[in-house]
Amino acid sequence: MARTDRLMRLMEALRRLKPPVTAARLAEETGVSERQLYRDIATLRAGGALIDGASGLGYTLTEDPALPPQSFSRLEIEALVLALGALDQMGDPALAKAGRNAVARIAATLPDRQARQAMHPVLHAWYPPGERPPVTVDLGLLRQACWDETSLVIRYRDLQERVSERPVWPLSLSYSERSLMLLAFCRLRQDFRVFHVSRIEHAEPGGESFRPRRVSMLRDYRALRQARYMAEVRRRSDPAP
Template sequence: MARTDRLMRLMDALRRLPSPVTAARLAAETGVSPRQLYRDIATLRAGGALIDGAAGLGYALTEDPALPPQSFSRLEIEALHLAVAALDRVGDPDLAGAAHDALARIVATLPERQSRQALHAVSRCFSQAPRRDPPRIELALLRAACWDEAAVEIGYTDLTGAETRRVIWPLGLSYSEQTLMLLAHCRLRMDYRIFHVNRIADLRLTGDSFRPHRVALARAFADRCAEGGEPGAGRGVGPERRKPR
């Protein structure tokens, strides 16, 4: 692992783990030996990070020069906690994990009083997350295709059991408690389609980019929705409830 990446992982662990954090835990989080960890702690301290503690006592990040001070109202702190908790119900594991890490970084920059408030937020999701069929594809690859505006080829089985192969331009993901959907422009039908992600059997990158078209496609889809037309009513918009035409 590159030195810069290793130090970033160490700072991230110090921000999000309850302090004091033992050297053994930090070494496991960053994938280094305890001896290397002590050297990395010294490097961060030399760079200006205020890290309390020592070998055998554990470490705590008391000031992080890489993050500016933050200030939130108590209601904003509650809202952040509830939003992150909601992702445990509707998001995929990677997305939910990223949200928890981001919240930990935010809390690490709060003044002491607000940091205590964040630790004792009262807004919670108490009901169990509903069961949702897991995707059969690598979700990280699909998400990256949306970010990178990369065309993909998929094998898809619709709700009637009909199977098709098609190239699509993935535009975005839509999460709910019951379903995970993908909005895309289908190059087979030359129209918008919304796919059930758990019905995508396989996915591969084609090597083509649709970057010049993305903004226009997103705007056209928003305009179409604003017209108030029925999703999927002969226009290819909405979940595929019928055999693809």
């Protein structure tokens, strides 16, 4: 692991774990030996991080100079924490972990009173488990293709149980408690399609770039949806012949 990545993981662990955190726990979290952990703590301290504690006592991050001071209202803190907490039910494990790390990072930049508000139990909302079908495809691959604006080749089983292989331009992922959908431009059908991710049986990189068309295609899709919606409204409001 690169030194910069290792130090970043150590800082994230110090923000996220309840202090004081033992060297053994930090070493486990960052995947290094305790001997290396002590050297990394010394490196962070030399760089300006205020880390209290010592070997045998545990460590507490009291100030992180890499993050600017933040100030939020209590309502803004509640909105951030509850929204990120929803990822435990609506997101995949990688997104859920990223959400928890983000909460810890935000809390590390707040004044003491606001930091306590961010971690207060009243904000730990419980969401009832959804009925979303299991996903077997690599969601990291789908997200990366969306960001990189590169094509995918997917094997898809539709709602009529028909299987087809389709080259697609992935545009965005839509999360909810009951479904996870992929909006894409299907190169086979030459049209926008919304795929149930649980029905994607296989996905691999297609090697085709569609940059920088993603933003304009999303705009086109929204305009198309709006036009279809308005046409349906007019159809329902027109008197029957």
